[in-house]
Amino acid sequence: MRAISTSGSGLVDVDVPEPQLRPHDLLVQVEAVSVNPVDVKIAASAGDERRILGFDAAGTVVRAGPEVTGFTVGDEVYYSGDVTRQGADAELHAVDARIAGHKPGNLSMAEAAAVPLTTITAWESLFTHFGADAGTTGTLLVVGAPGGVGSMLVQLAKQLTSLRVIGTASRPETRERVLALGGDATVDHRSLAASVKDVAPDGVDFLFSPFSEGNIETYAEIVKPFGHVVAIDDHHVDVFPLKSKSIAWHWELMFTHAIYQTPDMASQGRLLDETARLLDEGRLRTTLGTEIADFSAAGLRRAHELVADGKAVGKVVVTR
CATH class of the missing domain: 3.40.50.720 (NAD(P)-binding Rossmann-like Domain)
Structure with missing residues (x-):
């Protein structure tokens, strides 16, 4: 599958194997990712390390692990992933279902991807x-x-x-x-x-x-x-x-639950579902600012530059 990885020369397009699912995982076809300062920080310090970044994401479930509950194939989801695993800057991404939420129905994939982290x-x-x-x-x-x-x-x-x-x-x-x-x-x-x-x-x-x-x-x-x-x-x-x-x-580090597999890990999935309800009711607003319709290394590089500049108003999201 296609993905975008760090390398000694910055972000590059690569072909990588499809991720293997853990028992609690969803396999998600990624439609949108937002770029956060943590992405820029990791990319700047990666050196020659090959790593797929991307934490905030929105997409559609294409497969689920045997211990997943609350999600089925075809569900639209949004989430912020796990800093210890490969990220969502890829066609397909594996994420623990306990830290994922059902995407707000009234939001586009880009609007939803701006929200989780x-x-x-x-x-x-x-x-x-x-x-x-x-x-x-x-x-x-x-x-x-x-x-x-x-x-x-x-x-x-x-x-x-x-x-x-x-x-x-x-x-x-x-x-x-x-x-x-x-x-x-x-x-x-x-x-x-x-x-x-x-x-x-x-x-x-x-x-x-x-x-x-x-x-x-x-x-x-x-x-x-x-x-x-x-x-x-x-x-x-x-x-x-x-x-x-x-x-x-x-x-506060929102990755703590996933890093340490805490007993209350599913609290993040529940709060994302509650956030989706508030967004659909119009009580909360997405913070999407800039959408880049180019899910490639070139598009991600532009997004990283905007975030690194520090002057973007709202979140920067890259869509497929």
């Missing part, structure tokens, strides 16, 4: 680490609110909790985006402490951080005592400044 990250940050529910009040600050995870976190918090949501956004178009997604206010990340104090003088209860390096002192200043911070970046940071306020620090 960012939604799972936002969902676990909000409901697992922050412990939020429908009755949770207070103020949530979303750093990087116009980004992929931030855009979903703003929507989920406004739709499923009672939190006031503030998002960082510095350009007119990104401020408009955050407010259009339901955000209550925006602040400038370049003067974060002062901007937050203007709209939340007493500080914030919850803070989501994709960019933690160099910001811990500021977080200690603007998060209330006994508040919570969830971080998703890969920087080594010293969180000691948070101690005097007893601020809790949480790491």
